[in-house]
Amino acid sequence: MRLSELLSKAPAKEEAQVERFLNARLAWGKHKTIEVGKVAINFKCKTCDDARTFMSGDRLSCLGVGDRVVSIDACLKCPVCEATVEAWFLVVSRDELDGQAPTVRLERYVDNRRGMARRVGVSAGAGDFDDLLERAQLAYEEQLGAGSMVYLRKIFEAITKQVADIAGIPTTGNNGARKPFRSLLQEVDERHHIIPLAFSSEGYKLFSELSEIVHGDSSEEMALRKYHPCRSLVIGIIQNVASDQDMQWAIDALGWNINGLNVPSGGAMVQ
Template sequence: MRLSDLLSKAPANEEAQVERFLNSHLAWGKHKTIEVGKVAINFKCKTCDDVRTFMSGDKLSCLGVGDRVVSIDACLKCPICEATIEAWFLVVSRDGLYEQAPTVRLERYVDNRRGLASRVGVGVGDFDDLLERAQLAYEEQLGAGAMVYLRKIFEAITKQVADIAGISTTGKNGGRKPFRNLLKEVDEKHHIIPPVFSSDGYKLFEELSDIVHGDSSEEVALQKYHPCRRLVIGIIRNVASDQEMKQAIDALGWNINKLDVPSSGAMAS
């Protein structure tokens, strides 16, 4: 594998053995031009209004950071409209950077899209925006902040399905129905929870809430982010693929890409 193949998997923090890309020691603060193939990352190009594979040139700029760490800069261009964005990668070697085939990991990735592109989501409008905000918070090492967005999505989509299905969100005393009860009613009728954890769908909400309310450390929040994100995406996809839900949405004249997302996300727990 060439280093460009690993970088092209961003923002995933992948580790892989790659071809040698530095033939000699790169001192701290020193730059070197490297040729490791073109980095190619998919974005939603706002000019083209479509998903495009933004690509780098043949040469990337590499900066020495430490004995096992380098920083790599790239400029990525839309192949159609030629809109350009910047990307930065922090690469860490497991052993030595200068071996014949070093094992390296993408430690951190940041892009500067300057309003020209957006991350590719799961294709469900407003929820993609919240998923992107969660990912960006995670990349800034803000674990609790990332979980806030995931919980907001979970609450919003559950309430939206309840509204479509005619399930009351009001409790016995006229207040908001406890989320545990609402989720149970919604899932019994439309099975929005992925089968892998359908026996206890509320557990995910508890995990998210514990972190949001400060009952877990930032380190724990960052560790739990990716599995929680996968489960939340599973819920979104279940709803988006539910034929009965689609028929109800069409009958109401609603747009699945414009589901209501509360600004505060504050639902009773």
């Protein structure tokens, strides 16, 4: 495998044995241009409004960081409109980096899309919620557990309140104060069943899980461990609302792209 193939799997942090890409040890702070093939990563190009494989050039910039660590920079380009994305990879080797066939892993990946592209497979095709889902995923990848949960909770709150407005359910009580979220969620769910069926008896429990983490009542480790299940449930709520036939006109008015929903049947998790 060439190093470019491993980098093209980003953000997956995989490990593999790759062809030799350094002829000699690269000292700390020293740059070298390497030829390891083109890096190809799929993005949703905003200019083309379609999924494209953004590709790098033949040469990448490699910086020595440690005895077995290098930093690699690449500029990826849309093959149609030529929109660009900058990508950065931190690569760690089990053995000597300048070996004949080093075993390396992608330790960290960061991209700067500059508003030109979106991650593929991160959004759910639901208008403004896509941006929050992507932010949650990026926070998770940066190991910011509480941060990722903040975005998921914002989606949960926003979609519940929007459905309440559409359904004519008051969001304030008789005294003019905002209704407790538990009460509002119960009213909304009784009318439109926004909570996935498997969790319908514990709909508020999801919000409680998110709130505990957001307010610092849980460790970052616990937040990261709970991220995928909570994300899956939040996407399930989006899917339920988008499939409600009684709300189709309202969904159109809200600008949700329900035809682009990326939620597998059977409650499978979207990553």
